Amino acid sequence: MITVNALSEVAALMGDPARAAMLQLMMDGRAHTASDLAHVAGVTAQTASGHLARMVDANLLAARAQGRNRFYRLASGEVAHAIESLMALAGERAQPASKTAAWRRDPDLRFCRTCYDHLAGQVGMVVTDSLTRHGHLEPKGARDWALTRSGELFCQRLGVDLDGARQAGTRHFARQCLDWSERRPHISGALGAAIADTFFKKGWAERLRRGRTVRLTDSGRRALGSHFDTSV
Amino acid sequence: MITVNALSEVAALMGDPARAAMLQLMMDGRAHTASDLAHVAGVTAQTASGHLARMVDANLLAARAQGRNRFYRLASGEVAHAIESLMALAGERAQPASKTAAWRRDPDLRFCRTCYDHLAGQVGMVVTDSLTRHGHLEPKGARDWALTRSGELFCQRLGVDLDGARQAGTRHFARQCLDWSERRPHISGALGAAIADTFFKKGWAERLRRGRTVRLTDSGRRALGSHFDTSV
DNA sequence: CCAATAGTTCGGTCACGGCCGAATTATCAT
DNA sequence: ATGATAATTCGGCCGTGACCGAACTATTGG
Missing domain, CATH: 1.10.10.10 (Winged helix-like DNA-binding domain superfamily/Winged helix DNA-binding domain)
Known part of the structure; x- marks a missing residue:
């Protein structure tokens, strides 16, 4: 060889x-x-x-x-x-x-974490629910979502890099990802990653040093209220 | 971004x-x-x-x-x-x-070295000259060689992994590489690399610890005589 | 000034490899 | 047994990107 x-x-x-x-x-x-x-x-x-x-x-x-x-x-x-x-x-x-084998019990982890590169936990669900509730996201096929025209505008207003996400090779654009703590799908794929990136870039959320736990900042809480009309 | x-x-x-x-x-x-x-x-x-x-x-x-x-x-x-x-x-x-800036003067280096992944120097030229002299290699285009049918048999007899070399993506198969010390082209490309590999694997040559100098072993000298009918 | 050399840009071809649907095997549950 | 789930193999489609020829710019040297 x-x-x-x-x-x-x-x-x-x-x-x-x-x-x-x-x-x-x-x-x-x-x-x-x-x-x-x-x-x-x-x-x-x-x-x-x-x-x-x-x-x-x-x-x-x-x-x-x-x-x-x-x-x-x-x-x-x-x-x-x-x-x-x-x-x-x-x-x-x-x-x-x-x-850390005990990571499944961590309440902070259940509240907000990264699922590889997108948001998961309660915060991930809040974002996803808000997007579907306002008609920005529609189910498409068994495991994907489609970003509607209004969703496109919403993301642009939010500062999400849609172009970058669309260039992500053959990766699924808006994938449904089953949340293990919430037992419902949240948004993943390239779009999910781009949204998470926006959260980090705007200082709405911060990754903790170790592990997958994410801390929602005060401005992040306000953003959830103003942009996703949900309080957590 | x-x-x-x-x-x-x-x-x-x-x-x-x-x-x-x-x-x-x-x-x-x-x-x-x-x-x-x-x-x-x-x-x-x-x-x-x-x-x-x-x-x-x-x-x-x-x-x-x-x-x-x-x-x-x-x-x-x-x-x-x-x-x-x-x-x-x-x-x-x-x-x-x-x-080492003085590497151009080293006589051992002029005798035998690797040119990235194939043999260069006098030994590289001996191999190349032998292949062309026996009609195993024919010039093809300005900067390539073609491996003839007899060359194919010769390589198989020598134990050169031709299949592996042919799989090497879009890399040129048998390229002419200008030898800076000999001022003539020696064999490079995927075939040149496969031939060099054979030399190392059979113990005909050994890489020195540092740099590109290669030492021809005693069995290597004998091999040059028996397979490439040249004495060095 | 002209020829030669080093490097880049543009346009078009082509093959490798990633992708999925369908079918298959193996394990688990009832 | 029967159905559901996990994983794999096979076959075929298709897009990305590596490749080269040709044309162009810049620098060097006679």
Whole structure:
């Protein structure tokens, strides 16, 4: 097995948006099911299966079968290190791998957190509910939403980078993402990420140092009232 | 400017074989002209120019104009670090950045060295000359070679991974590479890399710790006699 | 001034690879 | 047994992006 260009092969694996999303989820150090990984990547199970097989082949991931699930995790700390150093180049902050098993009970986490790169928890639901209630978002197919004309205007007024979100490769634009604490779908996909970005950029929300918990700032509370007519 | 998926964007830049080849050349810490970079990547100047512009845009590279040349180098140590950690994943060894300016005079270097990933110097020329002398390689176009049927058989007998080399994306298969010490073209491209790989794998040659110098082993000398009917 | 060289921009071609639908296998639940 | 869920393989579609030829600009040197 000759390695004509080893660097490009590994980098190309990480260079696909869907695979990168999966890898970033696995940066928490835990093992995730193929379904979960397909979900954060915004692709179908078949597509995800192909991606995962390739990454296992390249020794980026380790797979473990358990019942009818297969769990995937990063193959080694070196993989995590490489991903971190790449994210550092892009000015992103990688959340260090912490093995807090009790994270499911955290009330702050249930209130507001990131689900990979978009908002989840009560705040994520408030945003999603407000968008659907005002007719900005309409269900489309089984797992997507369509952004209506009024939704487009609303996002522009809010300062959401719609162009950037639409350029996000073949990633789903407005995906339904099942919220594990609320048990209902919130907005994810490229649009969900762009909205979350707006929250952070305007200082409405702040990521806490570790983990996925997000703190809603005072101006964030006011924004929820004025833009999403909800009080939390 | 929203970063919907920062990781994949950086990784995708490094994930192209041509760009990866350029980056690996720049891992020596020096600045290189656009022509040189096009050359090791095995692409035309236009294509290289586009690649370089994109990498400068993404702050992976820094460019400096000097006369009618433009010199490109890695933008920071962080970039080098990220590349190293990726190469480590693939089991490759990154050659540490040494600034030996006197490398042009080194007689060992003139005798045998790697030119990015293929053999250069007298040994590289011996191999190339032998292949052309026996009709295994024929000039094709201005800067390429064609591997003849007899060349194909010869490579198979030698244990060169032709299939692997042919899969190397859009990289040129058998490129002519101007040898700076011999002033004649030697074999490069995917085939040149595969041949060099064979030399290393069979123990005919060994990379020295630092720099590009390659040591021809005793069995390597014998192999040059038996397979390439040349004594050095 | 003219020829040669380095580099870039533009336009058009083409193939690789990501994507999904459909079908298949395996496990779990009733 | 029967149906539901998790995961995979296969086949075919299609868009992104890498590539090159041609034309253009800038610098150097005779």
